[in-house]
Amino acid sequence: MAQTPSNMTPLGTKAPDFLLPATNFNTNFNFSECKGNKGTLVIFxxxxxxxxxxxxxEIVMIANDYRVQGIGIVAISSNDIEKYPQDGPDKMADFTLTHKIDFPYLYDESQEVAKAYDAACTPDFFLFDNQDKLVYRGQLDDSRPANAIPISGSDLRNAIDAVIYNRKIVEPQKPSIGCNIKWK
Structure with missing residues (x-):
């Protein structure tokens, strides 16, 4: 199992726009349609x-907990589906049903959006404030499939709380670790 870290895009970076098909809504979404009035979480x-x-x-719980507090949530899959057909749009739609995902799960066929965000791994989290400026890019928490640390979502939850309540986000931000994006 490869362990690729986030690229740690510079804080303050403006959220790149996109227009991508949602596999679970049968329509396209852009960034503005996904954003919340307090901030926006983009997950690769x-x-x-x-x-x-x-x-x-935990991702689904975070979405359910924070959407009602003004955080927009969107997930994007950018993997090469020729090499990884299990990540294709039809399977993404099934995935949303299985995991009760009711936020947009978008398909980035060209991989242009992943490149614009400088996404590197799955999962890769990008939290933007209400001015669409990057305020957090990092891990969910310290839990990994191969360690015994319980999943809490603490790092991401603390960052989202800071956005909602206008507090400073705790430093340092630790990169997310995951599988690399499967580039074409």
Whole structure:
């Protein structure tokens, strides 16, 4: 199991826009349609990655906990589906049903959006404030599939709380670790 870290995009970076098809809504979404009035969480993930599968329940809980508090949530899969057909749009739609994902799960066929965000791994988390500026890019928490640390979502939850309540985000931000994005 490869362990690729986030690229740690510079804080303050403006959220790149996109227009991508949602596999679970049968329509396209851009960044503005996904954003929340307090901030926006963009997650790069895929269906087969053991790191994503390890934390998907917590990701869904975070989405459910924070959307009602003004955080927009969107997930994007950018993997090459010729080499990894299990990450194709039809399987993504099934994945959303299986895991009760009701936020947009978008398919980035060209991989342009992943490149624009400088995404490197799955899961890779990008949290933007209400001005669409990057305030957090890092891990969910210290739990990994191969360690015994319980999943808490603490790092990401603390960052989201800071955005909602206008507090300073705790430093240092630790990179997410996961499978590398499967580039074409």
């Amino acid at each position: 993930m895929c269906n087969h990655c053991p790191f994503v599968l390890h934390v998907i329940e």
